[in-house]
Amino acid sequence: MAVEVATQKIRWGELEEDDEGDLDxxxxxxxxxxxxxxxxxxxxEYRFDxxxxxxxxxxxxxxxxxxxxxxxxxxxxxxxxxxxxxxxQEDVGARLTMVSTxxxxxxxxxxxxxxxxxxxxxxxxxxxxxxxxLMVCRTCGKKGDHWTSKCPYKDLAPQTExxxxxxxxxxxxxxxxxxxxxxxxxxxxxxxxxxxxxxDMRRRNDENSVRVTNLSEDTREPDLLELFRxxxxxxxxxxxxxxxxxxxxxxxxxxxxxxxxxxxxxxxxNGYGYDNLILRVEWATPRPN
Amino acid sequence: xRPILMKGHERPLTFLRYNRDGDLxxxxxxxxxxxxxxADNGDRLGTYSGHNGAVWSCDVSRDSxxxxxxxxDQTAKLWDVQTGAELFTFRFDAPARxxxxxxxxxxxxxxxxxxxxxxxxxxxxxIADDPDDQSEESLLVISGIKGRINRAxxxxxxxxxxxxxxxxxxxxxxxxxxxxxxxxxxxQGHQKTITSLSKSxxxxxxxxxxxxxxxxxxxxRTLTLIKTYVTERPVNAVDISPLLDHVVIGGGQDAMNVTxxxxxxxxxxxxxxxxxxxEEIGGVKGHFGPINALAFNPDGRSFSSGGEDxxxxxxxxxxxxxxxxx
Numbered sequence: 001m002a003v004e005v006a007t008q009k010i011r012w013g014e015l016e017e018d019d020e021g022d023l024d025x026x027x028x029x030x031x032x033x034x035x036x037x038x039x040x041x042x043x044x045e046y047r048f049d050x051x052x053x054x055x056x057x058x059x060x061x062x063x064x065x066x067x068x069x070x071x072x073x074x075x076x077x078x079x080x081x082x083x084x085x086x087x088x089q090e091d092v093g094a095r096l097t098m099v100s101t102x103x104x105x106x107x108x109x110x111x112x113x114x115x116x117x118x119x120x121x122x123x124x125x126x127x128x129x130x131x132x133x134l135m136v137c138r139t140c141g142k143k144g145d146h147w148t149s150k151c152p153y154k155d156l157a158p159q160t161e162x163x164x165x166x167x168x169x170x171x172x173x174x175x176x177x178x179x180x181x182x183x184x185x186x187x188x189x190x191x192x193x194x195x196x197x198x199x200d201m202r203r204r205n206d207e208n209s210v211r212v213t214n215l216s217e218d219t220r221e222p223d224l225l226e227l228f229r230x231x232x233x234x235x236x237x238x239x240x241x242x243x244x245x246x247x248x249x250x251x252x253x254x255x256x257x258x259x260x261x262x263x264x265x266x267x268x269x270n271g272y273g274y275d276n277l278i279l280r281v282e283w284a285t286p287r288p289n
Numbered sequence: 290x291r292p293i294l295m296k297g298h299e300r301p302l303t304f305l306r307y308n309r310d311g312d313l314x315x316x317x318x319x320x321x322x323x324x325x326x327x328a329d330n331g332d333r334l335g336t337y338s339g340h341n342g343a344v345w346s347c348d349v350s351r352d353s354x355x356x357x358x359x360x361x362d363q364t365a366k367l368w369d370v371q372t373g374a375e376l377f378t379f380r381f382d383a384p385a386r387x388x389x390x391x392x393x394x395x396x397x398x399x400x401x402x403x404x405x406x407x408x409x410x411x412x413x414x415x416i417a418d419d420p421d422d423q424s425e426e427s428l429l430v431i432s433g434i435k436g437r438i439n440r441a442x443x444x445x446x447x448x449x450x451x452x453x454x455x456x457x458x459x460x461x462x463x464x465x466x467x468x469x470x471x472x473x474x475x476x477q478g479h480q481k482t483i484t485s486l487s488k489s490x491x492x493x494x495x496x497x498x499x500x501x502x503x504x505x506x507x508x509x510r511t512l513t514l515i516k517t518y519v520t521e522r523p524v525n526a527v528d529i530s531p532l533l534d535h536v537v538i539g540g541g542q543d544a545m546n547v548t549x550x551x552x553x554x555x556x557x558x559x560x561x562x563x564x565x566x567x568e569e570i571g572g573v574k575g576h577f578g579p580i581n582a583l584a585f586n587p588d589g590r591s592f593s594s595g596g597e598d599x600x601x602x603x604x605x606x607x608x609x610x611x612x613x614x615x
Contacts, residue, residue: 074353075312078334079327084373085336086322097331100292100602106561106571106610 027054035063152240152253208235208262209284213251215239216275220248227274228254232261253284290610292575293331295601297324302595304346305584308353313370314584314593315356316601319343323358325370328586328593331603337368339375345386346440350394355416357397359385365399367420376420383407387440390416391447396428398450400438408432411441411452413464429467434460440486442495444509451509453483453497461512477514479505484524484540490531490587498524504538506564516567522556525581532589533611534564539594541579559583559594563615570613575602 027046034041041061049055071079083090090096138148146152212224225237239252256262262283270281298318306315307328314328321340326333342362349356349370356368361384367377379385383404390397397416403409411431417423431441436455444451444461449470453459457480459473473479479499488495494515498504500523506516518538525540539559558572559580578597585592591605 071312072310075310078312078353078371081334081371083333083335084371085338087324087333087335090333096295096297096333097326098294098296100294100575102291102575104290104292104573104575104604106290106573106607106613107558108571109569 035061039063146243150243152238208256208259210254210256210262210265211251211282211284212254212269213280213282214277215248215250215252215279216277217248217250219252219275221252224252224254227269228256228265231256231265231268233257290604290607293603293605295324295326295331295333295603296599297326297333297336297601298322298599300343301578301597301599302582302601303344305582305593305595305601306347306349307584307586307593308349308370309351309587310353311587313349313353314601314603315347315349316582316595317344317347317358318595318599321360321362323347323356325356326601326603328591328603335373337366337373337375339366339368340364342384345384346388348389348397350390352394355390355394357388357390357399357416359388359399361385363401365397367416367423377423379414379425381412383409386438387411387442389442391443393447396443396447398441398443400441400452402437409434409436409438409454411438411450411462413450429464431462431467433469436482439482439484442486442488445492451486451495453486455482457481457483457499457501459483459486459497459507459512471512473507473512474514479503481523485527485583487528487583489529494529496527496529496536498527498538498540500524502540504536504562506536516564518562518567520556520560523579525579526583526594528583528585528592529564530585530589530592531587532585535570536562536564537583537585537592538562539580539583541576541597543579557596559592566615568615570615573604576600 027048031044032041039062041063043059043061045057045059047055047057137146137151140151140153210228215224219239221237221239224239225234228234228237233256234254235257236255237252240249241247242249254265256265266281266283269279272279272281295316298316298320300319302316302318304317307313308315312328313334314326315323316326317323321338321342321344323337323344324333325335325337337356337358340358340360340362342360344358344360347356347358354370355376356370357365358368359365363381363384365379365381365385365388366375368374369376379399381399381401383401385399386402387400388397395416397414398411399414400411401407401409409432412427413429415424415426415428431450431452434452434454434456438452438454440454441450441452443449448464450462450464451459452462457478458475459478460469461471462468463470479497479501481499481501483497483499485498486495488509492509494506494508496504496506502520502523504518504520504524504527505514506518507513508515518536520538520540522540522542524538527536527538529536537559541557557576557579558574560572561570562568563570573594576594576596576598580594580596582595583592591603593601593603595601
């Protein structure tokens with residue numbers, strides 16, 4: 001049996017129109033057509049709008065069967081039972097029964113048709129979802145801040161020790177270019193590669209490096225350069241910036257060409273008031289792995 | 290599907306029951322007035338006022354003329370379904386918890402709580418055809434169970450009564466002698482309070498839900514464990530689909546903790562499991578509190594859930610529900 005979703009009861013919103021004067025008899029009668037095979041019912045009505053214009057209102061309803069019930073005789077009889085108890089005084093405005101505006105679906109635990117997967121079978125699938133945890137820098141060991149390739153300290157870390165954190169298969173046992181199947185080996189690490197030259201370069205970079213902490217958030221690299229240039233030629237200035245927010249993380253590195261200049265800078269600027277903060281300037285220590 | 294929300298109760302729902310034809314839905318809540326609704330469109334037909342305490346459960350006779358309710362006001366009442374008139378009151382000295390009519394509607398089992406030093410009992414009452422002949426006398430009193438009996442139902446042919454409750458043990462009792470015939474295995478069985486029990490359509494097996502976050506399917510005759518459905522929430526309500534090999538399990542975290550955590554952490558969905566494969570089919574969300582009551586329409590095409598949030602949600606399944614492949 002079909003139950004029409006659209007109720008025939010008059011709502012208060014429609015009643016208000018009545019005090020406009022009884023011109024309604026001038027209007028053509030209501031025309032109801034359908035429901036057709038798709039369950040669409042069309043109701044054409046005429047009414048006057050606020051300015052007294054005649055308006056044709058066409059409303060289309062979809063009549064759907066809510067329940068496919070083969071009702072027994074007694075059930076049909078029960079349909080016409082009068083309401084009793086508190087249900088008697090219940091008016092339309094009470095709205096005890098509402099059809100949810102939200103479409104609720106039976107949420108499948110996995111895509112239909114796909115096989116059940118043993119959880120935690122393939123390593124650690126949960127960890128891959130939370131990228132912040134997985135994002136561990138192999139150089140400085142900092143979690144969730146940057147990838148190894150973007151590490152601000154990568155120049156400081158001795159290249160040879162950078163691979164210590166790799167899984168044991170790639171680690172001590174045997175040459176790195178060997179047995180590990182599928183693992184990426186950079187060209188310079190492959191067997192037969194020429195001795196690395198980068199080592200020396202990094203050593204040089206490592207020296208004369210000054211770490212500046214307690215920088216204000218507004219400090220940018222040019223500012224730092226401005227400040228340190230007075231002591232001597234500066235080869236590199238770096239201010240650590242938060243990857244997500246873009247704000248300074250409050251520390252940076254300055255590399256001097258000459259060690260004496262660096263010494264001078266440390267003695268002068270450590271404890272120097274800069275941008276209402278007191279700077280802390282010291283030798284950058286290469287991070288032990 | 291677009292569920293129909295029925296807000297007829299002011300307090301958490303406790304129990305839902307369809308009549309045999311599946312056109313009426315009876316709802317009990319911790320407010321004092323059970324309601325009856327049309328099960329197709331959710332219109333309220335009437336209320337049964339007279340109780341003075343939370344109504345814990347109800348049952349309707351096979352011909353949908355009588356309703357029996359058990360309440361915390363230490364009474365169980367018989368009602369005329371059509372008019373809402375109170376026909377008879379069984380008085381007890383402890384809250385009445387679970388009620389059920391036997392086959393033929395000539396008998397009813399009513400359980401009373403352990404309260405103020407009383408031991409919990411399951412009592413069998415004769416239900417007279419004419420309410421004027423009704424007596425309060427008990428034909429049989431089953432006692433000897435330690436914890437509260439949350440559910441007592443009739444076994445096949447009214448020969449047995451199955452009880453389950455706080456002591457996490459399911460027991461089968463002889464209705465003639467009142468002796469315990471069988472007891473569920475301690476190892477296999479539930480570890481915590483059994484909150485709900487629901488029979489299959491043919492009464493050959495039944496499903497129990499427990500606060501130990503699992504639901505178990507048992508053979509009615511031998512009380513052997515058939516299946517276990519493990520969820521991640523305490524189970525408050527279970528039911529078996531009369532149409533498909535599905536079971537539905539509802540619950541959620543303890544009501545007292547609901548406000549302390551995120552709604553998603555509460556696990557307030559009704560979870561569908563395949564009865565035989567024990568695999569999860571899906572979940573139906575919507576309640577803002579734990580689900581306390583679940584019932585399948587006897588035609589298996591709709592189900593309703595009642596929650597701690599005071600709402601009854603009536604779901605008519607979409608056609609794709611009937612074609613779900615595992």
